[in-house]
Amino acid sequence: MTGLDQVFVTLKHWLLGQLANILPNGLLPVVSVLLSIAAIIMVFASLFAIMTIMERKGLGRIQNRYGPNRVGPFGFLQPAADGIKALIKEDLVPRAADQVVHLLAPVMLVVPALLVYAVLPVGRNMVAIDFDAGLLFFFAVGAASELAVFMAGWSSRNKYALLGAMRAVAQMVSYEIPLILSTVSVVMLTGTLSPVKIVEAQAGHAGWLPDWFVFTPWGFAGFVLFMIAANAEANRSPFDLPEGESELVAGYFTEYSGFKFALFFLAEYLSLFAVSGLGITLFLGGWQAPFAALDFVPSWAWFFVKLLGLIVLFIWTRGTLPRLRVDQLMNFAWKFMLPLALINLLTAAVWHYMPPGMPRWLVGGALVVGPYLMLGRGLMAGKHISKRTYRYAE
């Protein structure tokens, strides 16, 4: 069990041991870091490829289409074809564009998207750097991508790009607050900012449920808020206003082509995986198995199973929900998500200080459901949602 669980860790140690004979001693830490980086890039870049084909096929089926089915068996080599196409395409840069900033923007977007993986524990003992302030690192580096988005939009000298960038920045700034606030409750209860320690705090099984935070009232509310905010941070439908095809062509990366365009997609998906991974770490027990009986499955496998589950959820919501309007987006962030996230902090505190038992569940549940109903009523007020009628059709 431990053999399979730690197979990658052992592999790395073995590799380092082999290299120690060849390389000078001073270079070993560098090589160790490089090995971790290579592993992260390879795994998540291939996950990007898998997700694109899954998303296209899944969306197709949701819309009663086949989806890509030509390249390779059942179309599963489509990402490779897309990648080759992006690589050999002509790279066009608008003449009026700010050449340097235009070139730097996609790089600046991909680098933070990859950097945040440094603190994600993808398995037992499998984290590149165990920062004491890992969560802060995650959000700090993630915040840097906003500037890259702005750079892309501004340097293109295109009205759609600039509008898309402004929308993206406004949206990311707004949704970062509920995103961070919903994680603060976890930080409060675990007393640490280190993702590794947060995962360790969720080990064990109380009754028939694992000790994951999602199985508490505040944890569940926090998880839902976190996932909605993550969806908005990743600019995915229904929060895809910054790149709404029907309004802004492609938003801030309208003027990008070829491989730079592919880099934007890569960065978008990488940050989606990263933020999903963080959601898993914070609320879904990280790499922990749900039941003690399932402990024989390696920890990294659990992490990726959960990650795939969340990816499916993202694809499903993308296939279901229509795009929001800008005012709806901002109202939702500031009038619904933010108060709920703040109340959720209170819920977490109450949960922490009440003794275990039924009353704790009742109070916690009431503190989650009550505000949800009240705020939801406020959000729905004045809107008469009924079956849509088409006056001029038929």
Add this chain to the structure above:
Amino acid sequence: MLGEGIIKGMAETARNFLGSYVSDDRLTTVQYPEERTPQFENARQFPFLVFDGSDPLKGLRCVACQICEKECPPKCIYIVKSKDKRPDYKGQMQLYPVTFDIDLSVCMSCQICVEVCPFESIKMDTAYELSTSDRFGGLLVSKPQLAKPNDHYRKIHPTDAALSDAALAAEVAKAQAKARADAEAKAKVAAEAKAKAAAPNPVAPVVAIA
């Protein structure tokens, strides 16, 4: 309640997702290169030039009047008139196009050239696989490629072709009738001229003009 609609929608898409694997009737798309949906009769893609008879270059109905060139909204037609004339289907002497080019990359399939053509000579084709590997020369379609026989037109647009043929036949008939009338009038004038030569009549020129 807030969120109720989202759950309903998720259920609906899940039903679609699973249903598409169960029943093939749900899938509305076709596997294109192998399988094609039938085209409607009024489908239109790109214009072609109609010719009568067997020789595409001699039988072209086009008389290079350049109306289509002027009316084309994206200005994708380019015509060069001939210096000489040749008889058209009615036997009338007409110019003909030396060059007739249409830029495939510019044409927007609006069919205005067809609507304005007084000679039933430009029509819309239904072929839609028009891509080429040469993006400069290959997209400029010239006269030999554009010329297609009337039978082709009858095949792709039977109703329109019948109307067009009828109109042309009517015009030919009219032209023949006119020619006959002209011949008769000429004969009459000649006869009258003969008569006039015998006995001068001041009314005769008026009749001849009428």
Add this chain to the structure above:
Amino acid sequence: MDWPFLIIAGFTIAAAAAAMTLRNLIHCALAVALAFVGLAAAYLQLNAQFVGFAQILVYVGAVAILIVFAALLTRGGEPSQVGIFSKTWLAGLGVALAVLGVLAWAIARSLVTQDQAPPTAEATVKQIGNALMTEYVLPLEVVGLLLTAALIGAVIIAMRDETPNPVVEDGRSKPKSSAKPTSVGGHE
């Protein structure tokens, strides 16, 4: 001095210098963001993890965004027609150089700088949190109050006046003192 510090220092100073000399306002804002990143790297080198990450979160994630938004709202994205340096630039540069000279002289002369063997200092998040909640709880509350006041104040200052301002001859709009919203109050 080791090479990571030299790289960080050179990068930070170059970015800061670029931020102060470039023509395009947006380029300046991006350069100043780079300078903030360089400073964060310097903090990390000094074992101050928490502060380094907070620096990136606040300065790159918020202040730089605020600056570029302000630049766009004031049409700063377009290149300026007049010179970028003020008329008294020579005096300003002189003052700055004088300050640099004094600081460098003071650093070179001071005894503190002889200290070559730093202890292994560490500030864990737990220590910082404990300190913030015990010893420094009053400053924390005050900063919280300050941030709230600044948030509200910034919104009120930047908010557009409801009444349209009459335009005077020189093309500048002139607000009527009576038409000013009373909510601005406090400075009267």
Add this chain to the structure above:
Amino acid sequence: MTPLAAYLILSAFLFAIGLAGALTRRNAIIVLMGIELMLNAANLNFIAFWRFSDHPEALTGIMFVIFSIGVAAAEAAVGLALIIAIYRHYKTTNVDEVNSLKG
């Protein structure tokens, strides 16, 4: 190991650059950026002195910098709001032209 003086010199340079920018540039936003740079130079001094002090467990330098970052964020927000208000009023952000006390 880098001596303390190196950090202090770096900080002095940053301070001087920020000061030069604040004193010589015309654009109010760049003046504000210069001020931010000067604040950051001071923060670097705090961190450096904390790191090289005999009692790093006191955390005074770190605390000062944390509060300084918070105050600087507030300052930037209010300062940029002021610049936007001035721009609305004068249609310029050139500090040389904004020289009258009366609107």
